[in-house]
Amino acid sequence: MLLVLAWPAHAAWTWSEPLTVNSAAGPAIFPHLESANRQNVAVSGDAVAVVWEDNRDGSPQCYLATKPETADTFQPETRLSQSECFEPVVVALGAGRFAAAWEEAGKVRAQVLPGGTPINLSGVESAQATLAFGAGSLYAAWAEQAGRFRRIVVARLEADSSAPGIRFAQPVEARQPSDGQSWPALAVTGDGGVTVAWEDRREHHTVPMVSHSRDDGDFAAPAQLTDLKHGGGTGAALGLGAGTGAMRPTLSAWGGQGVAAAWLDKRDFLSGYDVYAALDAGTRRFGRNIQVQDSFGDNMAQWHAKIVGDASGRLLALWDDARDGTPDVWLSVWNGTAFGDDVAVPAGSGPGAQTDPSATLDGAGRLHLVWLDRGDPQSATRIRYVRGGWR
Amino acid sequence: MNAIRMLLATSLLWVSVVWADPPPGYPFVSFDAGLKAARASGKPIFLYFGRYGCAWCDHTNKKTFSDASLKKLYSDNYELVYVDAESGRRLTLPSGERITEAELGVRLQAFATPLFVYLTPQGEKIVQIPGFKTVQDFRDYDRYVRGGYYKQKTLLEFLGGKS
Numbered sequence: 250m251l252l253v254l255a256w257p258a259h260a261a262w263t264w265s266e267p268l269t270v271n272s273a274a275g276p277a278i279f280p281h282l283e284s285a286n287r288q289n290v291a292v293s294g295d296a297v298a299v300v301w302e303d304n305r306d307g308s309p310q311c312y313l314a315t316k317p318e319t320a321d322t323f324q325p326e327t328r329l330s331q332s333e334c335f336e337p338v339v340v341a342l343g344a345g346r347f348a349a350a351w352e353e354a355g356k357v358r359a360q361v362l363p364g365g366t367p368i369n370l371s372g373v374e375s376a377q378a379t380l381a382f383g384a385g386s387l388y389a390a391w392a393e394q395a396g397r398f399r400r401i402v403v404a405r406l407e408a409d410s411s412a413p414g415i416r417f418a419q420p421v422e423a424r425q426p427s428d429g430q431s432w433p434a435l436a437v438t439g440d441g442g443v444t445v446a447w448e449d450r451r452e453h454h455t456v457p458m459v460s461h462s463r464d465d466g467d468f469a470a471p472a473q474l475t476d477l478k479h480g481g482g483t484g485a486a487l488g489l490g491a492g493t494g495a496m497r498p499t500l501s502a503w504g505g506q507g508v509a510a511a512w513l514d515k516r517d518f519l520s521g522y523d524v525y526a527a528l529d530a531g532t533r534r535f536g537r538n539i540q541v542q543d544s545f546g547d548n549m550a551q552w553h554a555k556i557v558g559d560a561s562g563r564l565l566a567l568w569d570d571a572r573d574g575t576p577d578v579w580l581s582v583w584n585g586t587a588f589g590d591d592v593a594v595p596a597g598s599g600p601g602a603q604t605d606p607s608a609t610l611d612g613a614g615r616l617h618l619v620w621l622d623r624g625d626p627q628s629a630t631r632i633r634y635v636r637g638g639w640r
Numbered sequence: 641m642n643a644i645r646m647l648l649a650t651s652l653l654w655v656s657v658v659w660a661d662p663p664p665g666y667p668f669v670s671f672d673a674g675l676k677a678a679r680a681s682g683k684p685i686f687l688y689f690g691r692y693g694c695a696w697c698d699h700t701n702k703k704t705f706s707d708a709s710l711k712k713l714y715s716d717n718y719e720l721v722y723v724d725a726e727s728g729r730r731l732t733l734p735s736g737e738r739i740t741e742a743e744l745g746v747r748l749q750a751f752a753t754p755l756f757v758y759l760t761p762q763g764e765k766i767v768q769i770p771g772f773k774t775v776q777d778f779r780d781y782d783r784y785v786r787g788g789y790y791k792q793k794t795l796l797e798f799l800g801g802k803s
Contacts (some may be wrong), residue, residue, distance in 0.1 A: 279681070279737040309738055377728065430726055448726070454693020474681045477779045484695020491693035496742065505790075521751035550751045571749070604746070 265636040267596035268313050270323050270619060273305040274629035282605040282621055282632065284336040285390070286380035286434035286499050287555040289607035290619045290634070292318065298362070299619050300337040300349055301632055311337040311351045313362065318611075323634070329360065329367070340380040341609075342408055348387055352377035356535070357391040365411040370404060370418070376431075383437025383502055387413065390433035390445050393420075400426040401433045401447045403468070421460050421468045427451050430458075436500040436508045439560060440532070444508045446474060446498040453491035454480055457498035457512050461533045465636035472526055474498060474510055476538045481516055491516065495525070503558030506531030509583075510625070511541060511556035511566045521550020524568050526588065541566045541581050541588045552576075552604065559610040563639075567618070568605040576602045578620050582639070596620065597637050601625060603633075613638070662722040663690060663705035667715055671731035671741070675723035678761040685759035685787055686718040689750060691725040696772050697754045704761050707775045713782060734763035758785045766790045788792075 271280055280303040282289045295318045302311050311334035311421045313325040320377040328354045329337060337351035337548045343362070350359040350370065357378035360367040370378065372536050374394040381388050387408040393398040399556035404418035428450035436444045442463045449458040449471070457474040475481070480492020508529045513522035524541035542551055549572045558564040578597030581588040597603040601624040608618040616637040651713055662668040668688065669677065678685045688695040705711065712789055716722060723731070726739040739747070748755065748768060756773065758766040758781065773781075784798045 275737055279735075281739075283740070305737065329795070450692060452693075455691075465738050480693065484698065488696070490695030490698040494693060494726055518696075518752060550749065552746050600733075 260609060261640065262592060263638045263640065264595055266321070268316075268321065268323060268634045270299045270326075270632040270634050271301065271303065271522065272314075272323075272325055273303070274631055275305075276306045276627055276629055278629065278634055280621065280630050282607050282619060284338045285432050286338065286375040286606075287497075287553065287607045288340060288379060290337040290371055290609050290617050291339045291341040292609055292611040292617050293343055293347050294345035296320070296345045296347075296436075297323075297360070297634070298339050298341075298347045298349075299616060299632065299634065300351075301337045302335055302337060302351075305338075309332050310334050311349075313337075313339070313349060313354070315363075320635075330358075333585055336377060338379050339383045339602065342382055342387065346408075347512075348380055348382065348406070348408055348413060350389055350391075351379050352376045352378060355390075357393075359389055360412050361411055361413050365413070367545060368412055368414075370415065371402065375399075375402075377433060379433055379435055379535045381435035381437045381443075381500075381502075382408070384439060384441040386437060386441065388435055388437060388443055390447075391437045392433060395420070398426040398427045398429045399428045401445060403433075403435070403443065403445055404598045409570070419467075420448075420564075421445055422471065432497055434498050434500040436502045438502050438508060438531070439505045442506075444500055444529070444533075445502050446510055448496055448498065455494045455496050456492070457495050457510070458508070459498075459535060463533075469533070472535075472537055474512065474538075475514065475525070476514075476527075477516060494522075496522070496553065499554060499556045501556045501558040501564070502560070503528070503564050504530070504562045506562060507558075507597070508535075509556050509558045509564050510535060511554045512552065513554050513576075514538075520548050522552065524551045524554040524566055526556060526566060539588065542568070542570070542579070543581070543588075543591045546570055546572050546579070546591055549624070553606060555606060555608060557610055557616070559614060563610055563614055565616070567608055569604040569606060569620070573598070575600060575617075576604045578603050578605075578606045578618070594627055594635070594637070596619075596633060597622070601628075649736055650712055660718075661692070662690070663711075665700040666705065666720055667713060668720045670729070671721050671723055671744070674719045675732075675734070675763050678719040678759070678784035679764070681719065682761050683717060683719050684761060684766070685721055685757075685763065687721045687723060687757040687759060689745065689748065689753060689755035689757060691724050691753040694725075694753045696752070700754055700772050704773060704775050704778065710775050710778055713779070717782070717786060725750065756781075758790075767795050769795070
């Protein structure tokens with residue numbers, strides 16, 4: 250099954266000319282491509298949408314820029330928020346429509362675009378919203394205050410009208426959290442099942458957990474995405490610390506029924522976080538953990554990992570690391586048995602810092618990629634975009 | 641790896657809790673609060689970049705930060721900041737950029753925890769030191785920072801080649 254769901258080996262990437270997405274830039278303007286599940290770019294019909302947060306207006310606000318896929322410039326961005334806004338995400342609904350979600354004034358909100366009316370997804374303190382659309386249904390997840398800690402809530406949204414109504418919202422676990430839960434990621438599989446992953450601290454170290462729901466019903470008991478036992482690491486075995494860290498899980502629907510996950514993992518505590526992945530081919534059980542980056546990246550910390558897949562079985566992971574002296578954007582393609590050699594994205598590598606990749610695959614299998622580009626610490630940060638083809 | 645195992649094994653005497661946070665009894669505050677306090681007091685900042693569940697952080701807390709004289713030295717002379725390497729909590733850098741605590745690790749190019757960072761009262765980095773350190777190490781670093789030696793020497797030069 251996994252062998253079938255793969256891109257062909259011995260192929261090469263071709264890239265479009267890179268474009269700058271944000272029109273307002275300066276040394277004191279700081280755009281951020283950070284969001285739960287790292288979903289800052291989407292392609293719907295022939296439209297590309299990018300969302301981010303920056304402080305050009307004197308406070309953190311969320312912005313959206315779009316362009317027709319064939320256009321060589323993005324249209325001037327529009328502001329999504331009225332109050333302090335963080336960590337926006339965007340997903341495609343098809344036929345040129347999108348849904349966006351973000352945190353604003355301490356609560357998560359969502360909006361159908363273009364032209365929709367934003368709504369609050371939660372009535373209590375909440376953050377780190379993410380969205381997934383599949384099998385005709387739109388889902389949201391976020392981290393919501395529940396007593397002393399936050400817990401993960403998943404909602405199914407009505408996206409047919411201009412205002413996304415909430416059809417149901419429920420915590421993944423009914424009981425109060427015993428420690429922090431954060432940074433959810435969602436995937437909707439071809440059969441309509443929903444997979445949610447998140448960072449969880451119930452074991453007194455940070456572990457990505459995962460759960461599934463098949464029919465808008467209850468979620469299965471959470472399971473660890475990481476396959477380390479007893480917290481992992483030498484220290485935990487000796488009673489020092491509770492275990493190794495693993496953070497910022499991302500998910501993608503993959504193939505007809507599958508789900509792929511990637512996250513940052515500190516199990517090798519001497520070389521910073523590495524990118525690890527796990528695959529669920531449709532059984533609703535993730536397999537063994539797979540190290541993504543190749544040996545050239547082994548002794549280097551990886552950051553900002555993102556997994557991207559599609560229904561035809563394409564699958565790749567992206568991240569940034571500084572193995573060549575400065576941070577560059579790297580990707581690795583799943584070949585059916587392993588992640589292949591790391592590939593530096595040409596426009597996202599070289600002098601300066603190229604970081605924080607976010608990406609999606611369109612219906613034709615082309616990769617749409619955005620990242621932050623900063624020439625030096627004093628220069629303006631640009632959001633850059635390229636489209637990549639694999640042939 | 642055997643040496644690491646042996647060193648960790650020797651620390652079993654100090655086992656009390658099995659996860660790591662700031663050492664108990666120290667007045668650690670958030671990054672923003674510490675920077676604000678440092679600007680007002682003129683004291684340098686001692687930033688402890690730790691990770692929830694980190695074994696070496698736990699070892700350092702029990703073996704080193706349990707020393708009462710070190711606690712007094714650092715509590716009296718530094719604004720103490722604790723940053724969680726995996727947290728989404730927000731902070732504002734001296735440049736005005738708002739990032740998360742986890743993102744601070746990216747900017748510091750942190751590859752291991754604990755990571756100890758000394759900053760001027762204005763938030764400019766003086767030196768960063770990774771890994772387990774002894775009470776004497778922290779006394780040496782204090783002399784390097786508060787004595788102003790960092791303006792003329794690297795830490796290794798100051799320590800005479802000792803790490």
